[in-house]
Amino acid sequence: MRADPRPLLCIATPAMADANNGNWQTARRWQRLLSGHYRVALARHWAELEGPERPAALIALHARRSAPAIADWAREAGGAPLVVVLTGTDLYRDIAHDADARRSIGLAHRLVVLQERAPLALPEALRARCRVVFQSCPARAPLPRPRTFLRAVMVGHLRDEKWPQTLFEAARAIAPHEGIRIDHVGGALDAALGEAARATAAACPHYRWLGPLPHAQVLRRLQRAHLLVHTSRMEGGAHAILEAVRCGTPVLASRIDGNLGMLGEAYGGYFAPGDAAGLAALLRDCREGMNAADGRLAGLAAQCRARAPLFDPERERQALLDLLGELRPGH
Template sequence: MSSTLRIPSSSPRARRPTVVIVCPARPEANNGNWHTARRWSRMLQGHCRIRIVERWQGEPCDLLIALHARRSADSLLRHAQAHPAVPRLLVLTGTDLYRDLAIDTSAQASLDVADGLVVLQEEGLALLPPSARTRATVIHQSVPAQGHAPFHTRWLNVLMVGHLREEKDPGTFWRAAARLAGRHDIHWTQIGRALEPRWAEGAEAVARALPRFRWLGGLPRGQTRQHIRRADVLVNCSRMEGGALVIAEAVRSGTPVLASRMSGNLGMLGPDHAGYFPVGDDAALASLVARCRDEPGFLEALQAQGQRRATLFEPDRERALVLHCVGQWLGDLM
């Protein structure tokens, strides 16, 4: 992408271009794909006519934006066959980058028919075939800043946010909590809807066994944001992650982060972040949590490291990059 951003004018035109965003998730799913689609829609309003659909069903457009290579493959391929001259932009998710592109032919086909690609953190570029990297742009997701509440003095408030599913690895969080069950000065909170009954059963069992663990289920985003702002440390245990919005929310709230050492988290927090633990290693996570409680300087250092990344997640920065990226494909229409 050019180092000079061209921000399209928002002045009235005879015909605004039409952009269709294919998002294979309903609003009630409240997941990362839906939040990305809705946020991009808001950023493009005033420049384009926007329509968000689950599947492309022949809607005319000047640009098709699709989220998720595998789940949007049918829409992308049918659009390419029907309108080969209309550009297509593919936003790649964590399951695309860290699983599907290597093994799934439909995800690979999506990559081939997309004119432009977007990854949500810089480490994602390395997961693309070399021939595809020249078509790719890095656009970090953004959130408004919120001031962090003072750290608790009597206990450490540890928070994990994310729908309960295999990719998010809630089991590592549960096992770490069990390892520190004797610590009365460490409290554990988990937010996220269980996507399968076994995850709900697991969370409920942990809450029954550990008096200082609570599972709040799925919450509205505003309430979740307040929990993040008031947490002493946020934990991300993901096995696959394209660029966790919850990490951006923590950083923009001044909340320190502990995260699994996997590519998607490295691309959000940087390679030198001090709060990494090996994927699935509950003993290492428990050790870091205890250190956050026992060494106030460590918690403050994690907070400072996050603040050095905070500008990556500013809404004005993401908006400029989205408008520039879309403007490259719409040209004079914008």
């Protein structure tokens, strides 16, 4: 039997299938996208791989959480290519305060970020090593949506970085008779936020906390929603945003770099981080003209359609292949 000629590539991810979080989804998707050109192995640390063959290159997700794998590779791999992917909290928090995260980005031959404003958060001396790779998902057609009320959905586990308190306060500012219904998908990683979600649901019949749901159900809810609401205070490049855009569902998002880099500077659906009143006003504006061709909702949908090609799987595949091609010997 002929040996497989594809080079071995390791993606070091701090989360595996049991976590089913953003890092795992990125690692698994990149494994699929690159499988035609590489044998791609996923592990928390490249040294865990079976067999004597050392990978030709390492892609490590998260500068702080994958710091041991990054440091060991830099010390032991003889200068073989090292790519460090900054996925969110490492970019917007850790590299400012954590020595391991700073060491990781300094060791990398290439840095990858997930949206177009992210390079601005890096030290200027490292930006030349940085490449933007937008995450992707297949396009999906919208499903029938209500015409008598506005359905908004928020997707994200209840934790501080997602700032769900903004949604809770907006729900309380909206009266049940206003024709706005809010579904909130995500597990309570913070028990206090789970209690706040339950209290909001008890006080506001138009708000439902659905807890964690299988990914297929989340996608169907996005396809049936008029809007995705995204309230994060810190974000590397939210998968929920690109999935909504690829479903034809516009977004209301906090004005932070992670969202600006996904949706564009000129996008018309931003509110200030933590501004529940501003979010409620945008929801009301979208509800008022939800069936009008020239309403805010239609305008946001048109802007999202223009961004949708950025999140195409073939575009992501080619960006990854180009990145790895830059690191081949002799390039």
